[in-house]
Amino acid sequence: MDALLAAKSASALSDRYRLNIVLALSQQESMPFADVQQLTGLSQPCVSHHLKILTDSGLVRTRKCGRCLSLTLNREAMGQFASFLVNLR
Secondary structure (H helix, E strand, O other): OOHHHHHHHHHHHOOHHHHHHHHHHHOOOOEEHHHHHHHHOOOHHHHHHHHHHHHHHOOEEEEEEOOEEEEEEOHHHHHHHHHHHHOOO
């Protein structure tokens, strides 16, 4: 993982709502958008904003199922970010 991608990942995780979304996704295979909204207590546009940041960083993937949006954690990208951080010590 290069420094630019690591910076994007770190920035995406720097917000408490986005960090809580990632933590919740780490415990489940996938999560519907409505559950993310309920988890955060934020409005739909605000949740969409946070999810855009997470997907742009590559840490979260989205998939449309009809009218519903399903989210999954990109475990490979999380592993690369974790390895990057471990190598800093």
